[in-house]
Every structure is written in structure tokens, then in C-alpha cells.
Amino acid sequence: MFHLRKKISHKLLFAFFLVAVIPISIIGFSMYRTAERTLIDSAYTHVQTIAQNHANRLDTWYGERLNDIKVLTGLSAVRDYCTMACGLDSRSMRTAKSELVDNFLALTRAKSPAYQSIHVITPSGGILASTDTNSEIIVSKRYLEDLKSLMHADGPVLSPVHQHSNLEWYLHLTVPIYFESGDIGAGVMAILDALGTLDPLLADRTGLGNTGEAYLVNEEGKIVTRSRYLSPEQTSAKIFETVGIVSALDRKNGIALYRNYMGREVVGSYTWIPRFHAALLVEIEKDEILAPLEGIKVAALLTAGTVSLVCILFSLLLSRQISRPITQIAEASRRFSSGELAQRISCSGQDEVGTLSESFNSMAEKLSILIESLKLKEASLQKAYDDLLQTKEQLVQSEKMAAVGELVASVVHEIRNPLSSVKLNFQIIGRTLDKEGPLHEHYAIGLSQIAQLEKMFSSLLDYSKPITLERVPFEIKSVIEQSICQISPYCREDMIILLGIDDPLPSVFGDPGKIQQVIVNVVKNAMESAGAGAKIEIRASAIDAEQGKELLLEIKDNGPGISEQDLDRIFLPFFTTKQKGTGLGLSIVKKIMEAHAFGISVSSQEGAGTVVSMHLRGA
Numbered sequence: 378m379f380h381l382r383k384k385i386s387h388k389l390l391f392a393f394f395l396v397a398v399i400p401i402s403i404i405g406f407s408m409y410r411t412a413e414r415t416l417i418d419s420a421y422t423h424v425q426t427i428a429q430n431h432a433n434r435l436d437t438w439y440g441e442r443l444n445d446i447k448v449l450t451g452l453s454a455v456r457d458y459c460t461m462a463c464g465l466d467s468r469s470m471r472t473a474k475s476e477l478v479d480n481f482l483a484l485t486r487a488k489s490p491a492y493q494s495i496h497v498i499t500p501s502g503g504i505l506a507s508t509d510t511n512s513e514i515i516v517s518k519r520y521l522e523d524l525k526s527l528m529h530a531d532g533p534v535l536s537p538v539h540q541h542s543n544l545e546w547y548l549h550l551t552v553p554i555y556f557e558s559g560d561i562g563a564g565v566m567a568i569l570d571a572l573g574t575l576d577p578l579l580a581d582r583t584g585l586g587n588t589g590e591a592y593l594v595n596e597e598g599k600i601v602t603r604s605r606y607l608s609p610e611q612t613s614a615k616i617f618e619t620v621g622i623v624s625a626l627d628r629k630n631g632i633a634l635y636r637n638y639m640g641r642e643v644v645g646s647y648t649w650i651p652r653f654h655a656a657l658l659v660e661i662e663k664d665e666i667l668a669p670l671e672g673i674k675v676a677a678l679l680t681a682g683t684v685s686l687v688c689i690l691f692s693l694l695l696s697r698q699i700s701r702p703i704t705q706i707a708e709a710s711r712r713f714s715s716g717e718l719a720q721r722i723s724c725s726g727q728d729e730v731g732t733l734s735e736s737f738n739s740m741a742e743k744l745s746i747l748i749e750s751l752k753l754k755e756a757s758l759q760k761a762y763d764d765l766l767q768t769k770e771q772l773v774q775s776e777k778m779a780a781v782g783e784l785v786a787s788v789v790h791e792i793r794n795p796l797s798s799v800k801l802n803f804q805i806i807g808r809t810l811d812k813e814g815p816l817h818e819h820y821a822i823g824l825s826q827i828a829q830l831e832k833m834f835s836s837l838l839d840y841s842k843p844i845t846l847e848r849v850p851f852e853i854k855s856v857i858e859q860s861i862c863q864i865s866p867y868c869r870e871d872m873i874i875l876l877g878i879d880d881p882l883p884s885v886f887g888d889p890g891k892i893q894q895v896i897v898n899v900v901k902n903a904m905e906s907a908g909a910g911a912k913i914e915i916r917a918s919a920i921d922a923e924q925g926k927e928l929l930l931e932i933k934d935n936g937p938g939i940s941e942q943d944l945d946r947i948f949l950p951f952f953t954t955k956q957k958g959t960g961l962g963l964s965i966v967k968k969i970m971e972a973h974a975f976g977i978s979v980s981s982q983e984g985a986g987t988v989v990s991m992h993l994r995g996a
């Protein structure tokens with residue numbers, strides 16, 4: 378039964394998951410993905426806008442620096458000085474006019490902290506004037522490259538961000554000074570502190586949240602502005618190759634979702650800024666962008682979890698509700714089949730289970746009636762079978778008796794004739810004998826033995842031949858009286874026979890001759906047992922019986938009684954305790970009574986007499 382419930386709950390659970398949990402999960406997941414996509418898309422736009430702002434600021438910054446330097450190159454004092462200086466050796470030039478130019482340079486330098494130093498240079502590398510005569514740029518490799526660029530330039534030249542020997546990042550902005558001939562006669566070179574001046578421009582973190590940053594990467598792939606996570610030493614020592622950096626250094630602009638130089642997933646905008654020979658990266662960590670979704674994610678997971686839990690509980694409850702009546706029906710069927718025919722189901726209701734219960738109950742009702750009637754039929758069949766067996770036994774017995782009777786009759790017939798002849802001759806011989814002589818006694822013994830044999834043969838014939846009854850209604854009183862008449866020759870004077878016959882008595886339906894034979898036999902036994910002083914009481918009374926009228930005939934004597942051991946054997950043929958008895962008297966009595974279907978019983982106590990009770994059916 379538990380198995381059935383488990384099976385139902387599994388199926389229900391599967392169905393609930395199919396129609397509720399899975400669709401809710403799919404919808405929740407797709408909504409989450411859509412929201413994530415939207416957030417990331419808006420983050421793309423956002424970082425792009427910020428990147429654009431930063432690029433504009435860089436442009437503005439560059440424009441301001443260019444203006445400063447252009448003002449210098451446009452000053453007639455500077456130009457005259459350069460024209461003159463190119464005709465002099467440098468030492469005499471310095472003493473002549475350099476102070477004014479130096480002042481201009483110093484003034485310009487003071488305008489912005491971006492200026493590390495400003496120099497007036499010749500294309501061949503000579504320094505005509507300088508804010509810092511000890512500047513190391515003079516010997517730097519970059520300086521030489523800038524000079525080369527200056528030679529071929531037709532306008533200002535901005536060097537890539539590069540490192541000096543002090544490991545700081547610098548930019549060189551060089552503006553040419555043209556002579557009247559149109560050739561580049563000299564130039565003004567400003568050494569710009571990249572980290573100190575560009576960094577503040579990118580350091581504005583407005584719109585970048587907690588994890589965002591904007592930084593510049595030079596052509597080599599090194600971060601040249603401050604990093605949120607790494608020190609300047611670390612950034613200058615390493616080349617970074619994130620998707621954003623590599624794409625920007627490939628001169629591409631765009632937005633993407635990638636891992637930054639710290640391995641964190643970021644939404645980034647990468648822009649190549651040709652003027653600075655650098656890539657501008659603006660990045661915000663993806664986790665921060667998607668942080669608003671965390672609540673939705675938790676809510677979605679909680680919803681899915683709650684729905685799953687509800688489904689499980691609901692399927693358990695429902696399976697219990699569904700399986701209970703089925704279990705009841707199954708249990709009732711099992712009990713009914715094991716023999717509890719009164720088993721019924723108490724389920725009611727208009728649903729299928731109610732109908733099923735009703736059908737079961739009506740089927741059980743009909744089946745139990747059928748089974749009960751079958752049981753009755755079986756019992757009556759069994760009784761009929763037993764009766765048949767008994768009849769068969771009786772038939773076999775009567776057939777046997779008939780065969781024995783035939784045999785006995787023929788034997789008796791064969792012996793009786795010679796015996797009659799013996800008796801006749803014996804009697805003839807007897808007549809010649811002197812009654813007082815010694816032979817007469819032997820003659821008397823022989824004659825009595827012949828009489829004993831004749832009695833035996835007669836009883837044998839009686840016992841062995843089948844009984845045929847001629848039933849008629851008769852009065853028991855007259856049969857009793859005739860029986861006494863028949864016995865009277867055997868009565869002695871000291872014997873008393875008392876009669877107690879109720880009046881009226883119902884007539885007996887039977888063979889009066891045979892019943893007389895029974896009474897004679899029983900009374901004779903009583904007389905023989907009691908002997909001298911015998912007192913025999915014959916009582917006939919009516920009794921109420923279920924199957925109609927009945928008579929009770931009792932023959933009581935005051936004889937010595939029958940021992941308990943003999944009492945079981947008195948109806949057996951040839952059982953006798955008498956010297957001249959055949960032992961067939963009571964056997965014949967029993968046979969006659971059974972032929973009538975009348976009952977007979979003997980009760981006796983040693984020393985207290987014997988009572989023979991007979992039940993005779995009335996007419």
C-alpha cells in the first residue's frame with residue numbers, strides 16, 4: 378500500500394514540476410538573463426560615454442598645452458633670438474639675449490604643473506634656451522627621435538608616453554619655429570609630466586562606481602596612469618594583454634565584456650587615442666553592474682524553492698488523499714477474499730472512488746449471499762452424501778444378511794429334517810424305556826439338547842431372514858396383552874407382571890406381530906434374569922415429540938442387572954450369559970426396531986434391575 382502511495386506522489390510531483398516549477402524556473406531564468414543583458418547593454422553605453430568624456434578632456438588638455446607652446450613660438454623675441462642664435466655659437470648667444478627668452482619659458486612653465494621643463498632647441502640637438510639646463514632629456518633616446526620628427530614635421534609633434542631614466546612617465550610636445558626662408562630653424566619642446574597631469578584628468582571617478590577605473594596604456598602595453606590595484610612600479614614593469622588593451626593597441630575602438638588585467642570580469646570600453654599614441658580603457662566590474670540583480674536572483678531562487686516545496690507537500694497530501702480510498706478498497710478486497718464476508722467500505726462521495734466503493738459493496742453483498750447459499754447447498758449435499766453412504770452400507774449389510782440368511786436357511790433346512798427324524802426316533806425309543814430306569818435320564822438329556830438345537834435353528838432363521846414389515850396402526854395395549862398371554866406358559870407363580878398403560882394412547886404405526894415378538898423377547902429376558910420373585914413392570918405412556926405423536930414403552934425388572942462391560946455387547950448376535958441361551962433374542966429385537974425406525978435403549982445397574990426403553994412412533 379505504501380508502494381502505491383509512493384508511486385502516486387512521484388507521478389504528481391513529476392506533473393507539478395512539469396507544469397509549475399519548470400515553467401516558473403524557465404521564465405525566471407529568462408527574465409534574469411534579459412535583465413542582465415539590459416544592465417550590461419546600458420553599462421556599455423555608460424562606459425562608452427565616460428570614455429568619450431575622458432578623451433575630450435585629454436583633447437582639451439592637449440589643446441591648452443599646445444596653445445601655451447604655440448604662444449611661445451609665436452613670440453618675436455623668441456623667434457629673433459632663435460634667428461640670431463643660429464648665427465652665433467651658443468655661449469655668446471646665452472650671454473646676449475637668453476634672459477628674456479628664459480623668462481618667457483619660465484612664465485609658460487608656471488602656467489601648468491604639467492610642464493616639467495621647456496626648451497628652445499635646434500633641429501641639430503642644440504639647446505638655445507631652457508627652464509632647466511640640466512634636463513636629462515638632452516641625452517635621452519626619445520629626445521633624438523623627437524628631433525627627427527621635428528625635422529620632418531609640418532606642425533606640432535607629441536611623443537608617445539615614455540619613461541625617463543628616473544622611471545617617471547613623460548610626454549614631449551615639440552612645436553617648430555620656422556625661419557623666414559620657410560625652413561624649420563628651431564623648436565620649442567615642452568617636457569610634460571604624464572603621470573602628474575594626465576592622471577588627475579582620468580582620476581575623476583564620476584559614474585565609475587566602486588570598482589570602475591579609467592587608465593591609459595602606451596604602445597608597449599604598459600599602464601601609464603595610476604591603477605586602482607597596482608603600484609606604479611608594478612604597472613611600469615609589466616606588459617598587459619587584456620582583450621580591451623590588445624584591441625585598442627590594434628587601433629580598434631569598442632566595448633566588450635572581458636577580464637581586466639587583474640583577471641576580474643569587467644564591462645569595458647577601449648579607445649585608441651592616436652594623438653597620445655595610447656589606449657584609453659574605461660572599465661567597471663561586471664559584479665557591480667549586476668549587483669541590482671542579486672536581489673532578483675535571490676527572490677527568483679526563493680520563489681523556485683518555495684514553489685518546489687509547496688509542490689512536494691501538495692503532492693504528498695494529494696497522493697495520500699488519492700491512495701487512502703484505493704488502499705481501503707484494496708484492504709477490504711483482501712479481507713473479503715480471506716473470508717471476512719461482512720467486510721464493507723465506508724467511503725462515500727459522488728466521485729469515481731465513491732462509485733467504486735458502492736460497486737464493491739454491492740458486489741460484496743451479492744457475493745456473500747451467494748457464498749452463504751453455496752455453503753447451505755454444500756451442507757445439504759454433504760448430508761445427502763452421508764445419507765447415501767449410510768444407505769449404501771445398509772444396502773451392503775442387508776445384501777450380506779440376505780446372503781447369510783439364504784445360507785443359514787438352506788443349512789437349517791438341511792439339518793432340520795434329519796434332526797426331526799432323530800427326534801422322532803428318539804421319542805419312539807423313549808417310549809420303550811422304563812421311566813425309572815437309568816437310560817431314561819440320558820434319553821431326557823438328549824431330547825432337551827434336540828429342543829435346544831431346534832430353538833437355535835428357529836432363532837437363526839428368524840435373525841438371518843430379511844424382515845418384511847406389514848405396517849398398520851394398532852393399539853399397543855392389545856399387543857402388550859397378547860404378548861403376556863404368549864409368555865404366560867413360561868411364568869411361574871412367584872412372578873408378578875404389573876401393567877401401567879396410559880389411557881388414551883395414540884395408536885402405533887407398525888407391524889403388530891413384530892412388536893409383539895419384541896415385547897415377548899424383552900419380557901422373557903426380564904423373567905429369566907430376575908428368576909424367582911421376579912417383578913416386571915410394563916409401562917406405556919404418550920410423549921410429546923417434535924415429529925408427531927410418540928409412545929414410550931418401558932419394561933422394568935428387579936433382576937441382577939447387567940454389568941457395564943456387558944451392557945455394550947447385549948445387542949451383538951450370539952452374546953449370551955445363559956446356559957441355554959442363543960444370544961440372538963436382543964439382536965432380533967434390535968433388527969425389528971431398526972426396521973421400524975423406532976428407538977431402543979437399555980439402562981441397567983448391577984443389583985438394581987434393568988429398564989428397557991422403546992420409542993414407538995404414533996400413527
Ligand SMILES: Nc1ncnc2c1ncn2[C@@H]1O[C@H](COP(=O)(O)OP(=O)(O)OP(=O)(O)O)[C@@H](O)[C@H]1O
Pocket residue numbers: 836898902903904906907934936937938939947952953954955957958959960961962963964987
Ligand atoms: N432383563 C435382563 N436382565 C439381565 N440381563 C439381561 C436382560 N436382558 C438380557 N440380558 C442379558 O443379555 C443377554 C442376551 O440376551 P438375548 O435375549 O439376546 O439372549 P438370551 O436371552 O441369552 O438367549 P435367548 O434369547 O435365545 O433365550 C442375556 O444372555 C443376558 O445376559
Ligand SMILES: [Mg+2]
Pocket residue numbers: 898901902962963
Ligand atoms: Mg433372550
